[in-house]
Amino acid sequence: MRFPLTCNLAADWRIAVLVLSVYSVAMCLNMFGAGTVTADSFVAGDRFRDCPVCPEMIVVPARDFVMGSPHYEVGRPPQERPPREVSVREKFAMALYEIKISEWKSCASEDACASGADIQSEGNSEFGWREWKRTLPVVGISWSESKKYTAWLASKTGFEYRLPSEAEWEHAARGGTSTGQFWDGLEDTVCEFANLDVSNGCADGYEGIAPVGSYQANAFGLYDMIGNVAEWVEDCWYEGYEWAPTDGTPSLRTERPEPLAPGPVGDCNQKVYRGGHWKSDLDEARSASRAGLGMDERSDYIGFRIVRALP
Numbered sequence: 001m002r003f004p005l006t007c008n009l010a011a012d013w014r015i016a017v018l019v020l021s022v023y024s025v026a027m028c029l030n031m032f033g034a035g036t037v038t039a040d041s042f043v044a045g046d047r048f049r050d051c052p053v054c055p056e057m058i059v060v061p062a063r064d065f066v067m068g069s070p071h072y073e074v075g076r077p078p079q080e081r082p083p084r085e086v087s088v089r090e091k092f093a094m095a096l097y098e099i100k101i102s103e104w105k106s107c108a109s110e111d112a113c114a115s116g117a118d119i120q121s122e123g124n125s126e127f128g129w130r131e132w133k134r135t136l137p138v139v140g141i142s143w144s145e146s147k148k149y150t151a152w153l154a155s156k157t158g159f160e161y162r163l164p165s166e167a168e169w170e171h172a173a174r175g176g177t178s179t180g181q182f183w184d185g186l187e188d189t190v191c192e193f194a195n196l197d198v199s200n201g202c203a204d205g206y207e208g209i210a211p212v213g214s215y216q217a218n219a220f221g222l223y224d225m226i227g228n229v230a231e232w233v234e235d236c237w238y239e240g241y242e243w244a245p246t247d248g249t250p251s252l253r254t255e256r257p258e259p260l261a262p263g264p265v266g267d268c269n270q271k272v273y274r275g276g277h278w279k280s281d282l283d284e285a286r287s288a289s290r291a292g293l294g295m296d297e298r299s300d301y302i303g304f305r306i307v308r309a310l311p
């Protein structure tokens with residue numbers, strides 16, 4: 001009975017192809033984030049990318065940490081105080097690098113991000129940012145414009161992409177440390193970890209912005225959290241942490257909890273940016289250091305980095 005045997009072999013072969021195809025599709029869906037991957041599937045340090053032009057992400061652990069300048073850092077500006085215990089309750093994913101020019105261009109090419117004409121009038125290059133290598137981080141992007149990028153990524157992937165809260169950012173920058181910088185703070189080691197102003201004495205070959213990932217990562221595997229380009233976060237600007245949330249969410253408060261309560265009032269027309277940049281001295285390039293700028297202002301010092309919630 002050779003005929004049925006041939007039939008069975010052919011059928012087996014077709015089933016094998018079918019199973020392989022279904023498996024491949026499932027793998028693709030998982031790879032691009034449309035599968036049933038839950039937060040429990042991720043562990044800290046996992047890397048993934050939700051689409052071919054999406055930034056590479058790394059999973060940051062949930063943790064309690066002390067946010068702000070510790071008491072022993074004498075003379076720190078009041079906006080870094082009072083130091084307080086903050087609980088980042090959920091692990092999340094953060095872009096390994098500052099958002100690159102090439103990544104911004106993917107958004108701009110779909111008309112979802114600013115792409116030139118309106119920025120050109122300010123005398124910059126074709127796309128309104130400095131066009132060196134494609135691995136350079138994008139700068140000259142306002143806070144409002146950076147939000148368009150996260151909205152584009154969210155709609156493209158179906159995942160919650162957004163700017164980090166200031167608490168998430170500082171937790172990620174510290175990488176489990178409580179010192180001024182995530183490295184040991186010795187002056188002769190600075191040049192291995194951060195692209196800062198030439199006055200820091202680094203013969204690193206970059207007087208301006210460096211390609212992302214040119215310096216060593218912190219303990220969470222994140223590059224350039226300190227230095228290179230400063231990074232927008234979600235929070236409104238405020239002069240101190242008196243009324244800032246302690247659960248890892250952004251501070252969006254514009255009024256005191258009670259009219260006569262002491263402490264600063266937030267200004268949501270200004271947003272916080274973090275980490276110092278290529279023109280910063282060491283004092284500015286600390287995990288606790290913070291600054292604010294108008295939400296529609298642009299700067300050659302400021303780019304951004306994104307996070308994604310894990311479902």
Ligand SMILES: [Ca+2]
Nearest residue numbers: 195196206207
């Ligand atoms: Ca440098």
Ligand SMILES: [Ca+2]
Nearest residue numbers: 224225227229
């Ligand atoms: Ca940076």
